[in-house]
Amino acid sequence: MSVTIKEIADRAHVSIATVSRALNNNQNVKKSTKELIQKLAKELNYTPNFVARTLVKKKTNVISIILPEVGGEFFPEIIKGVDQIAYRNNYHLVVASSHSERNTVESILNFMAQSLVDGVILMVPSISNQLKEILATKKFPIVVINGYNKVESVDSVGIDNFQGAYSMTDYLINKKGYKDIAFIRGPSINSDAEQRKLGYLAALKDNDIEYQDDWIINGDFTIKGGELACSRLLSLIKKPKAIFAANDMMAAGCYKVISSLGLKIPEDVAVVGFDHISLSEFLTPKLTTVHVPTDEIGRTAAKLLFKILNDDENHEVQHRKITTGIIIGESC
Amino acid sequence: MSVTIKEIADRAHVSIATVSRALNNNQNVKKSTKELIQKLAKELNYTPNFVARTLVKKKTNVISIILPEVGGEFFPEIIKGVDQIAYRNNYHLVVASSHSERNTVESILNFMAQSLVDGVILMVPSISNQLKEILATKKFPIVVINGYNKVESVDSVGIDNFQGAYSMTDYLINKKGYKDIAFIRGPSINSDAEQRKLGYLAALKDNDIEYQDDWIINGDFTIKGGELACSRLLSLIKKPKAIFAANDMMAAGCYKVISSLGLKIPEDVAVVGFDHISLSEFLTPKLTTVHVPTDEIGRTAAKLLFKILNDDENHEVQHRKITTGIIIGESC
DNA sequence: CTGTTAGCGCTTTCAC
């Protein structure tokens, strides 16, 4: 096996305690012996046994992120952000995605029970009651990624959907001069989607624009849903001049319908989206959309977690919102 | 802290050794005491301390996957595949992506040195000499994802680029009746790209079609590169009737150029790609392309790794190639 | 069947 402190101790003719001290650079070890030990360690290519240290320190230097899936547009970015911060803190990251054979709750409990990780970042589409209970009574460091429907006692970070939708709507009105703006909603159980709708409504209101009931159409965040919604909007007697889709996928659906009707974006009707997925860059004309800084979410969550980890006692719960920005394309 | 076997031992009035045995279900423990212990364990909500066990067993039940990046089209799928298999084997997965602050080699050495993981899956765009050396002298379980440029002594899995390109070309010729097929290459240092070119050439040859030098154009796997290559091809005196881009990104570039020239796909010129990235589904007309079963790569790599892990002594090195399939769109 | 004992590799009092 690999070299241990015992090996070094033997060669340096000191005790393993001294080696331990010297290697941890702390304590009061005579300069010369410290140097000798460090030299020896280097020579022997010594690396501390992580596991042994963990056993005594009760600290694994591992955090974990649990998410519904590892693929897609957002998750990888989040992981990346977390990984970055973890690395800087000299931590490792275990990624656990719930899949058919594993569910989120199980994952958390498992990790924590086995004292495998020092903390977890949890990303869930929605917070079930079972989960809520666990979180409410939790006694381990955790931060949740998911803006709404949150548990008060648990740190969280989410994106500011309201602000994003508000500023996009405001942009359409005040920078682009649109007044007739329709909105395609996301699934109503989805709290992100709801916030986006509220942001849209608030912006209309603040600009003294009456909202039209039939310009707020249900959608389901899919391309297909966008197509359906869009064709309904464009078959109204009073058609909107701009369509704000609650996500880019549905905006892409609008593109399909609009081009199949022989209409032009943005001349005949403008389309804007939300998310800034990579597809939005490939649409012609390039989609104007709300950018969600995904990696920042990951980084923020990780930073929050380390704040708890380093500052356990007097850490106070925070709920952070990540603000969005507008990516200006040519679709309005 | 959490319950330990000592706690259980006390309550059951037996020694910790017996508890350990009972819990591990092995050995010969009297049925009644075993049942008592297991009942107690459940009552006390006992979970084994992973770290303590690791320290003595010298086995962490963690594998790691190291990749250049966590985002993008492919990596998440690979991770997912690995995760699935890992979970089934009762293992955890640590994901490490090399980023600005960390490089691959460092990661491997680090993990192994700290005896943090039992094995690693390594995915690299290319294998440097430094890495090659490490791999050649490696003494820990590792499997490399990257078909070519491989180290003989190390297990690997990669996709069969040659076969993929061959069958696509063959499909164009024999199913679709094309004879004038141009090819846009990837970067020549990229061995995947080279294999694709070879597959293309081989298919032409086997069908007795002379290849044309100026129909094989350099590209760089980017949209821009695809655009450039495509406009060069379409300004030739003798234009090809079909363009086989070595990846979907470049195929997307072709789409742009072709539509800007007012030409139609596939009537005026057919376009096919390679990779089956999600963008290819959104192109109009839908792109015909070679599907790379990414999650299968991950699964295969993981299975291979566990084969080594479980079968250490007499495992013989394998090099696996994952075959591809054709996704039929409307672009040819 | 079950208990005793000796570690795994390291950190951390407590003495000297």
Added chain:
DNA sequence: GTGAAAGCGCTAACAG
């Protein structure tokens, strides 16, 4: 400054 010794929670001989 440094060593001795205990112990983290568990497993694995070795006895009985």
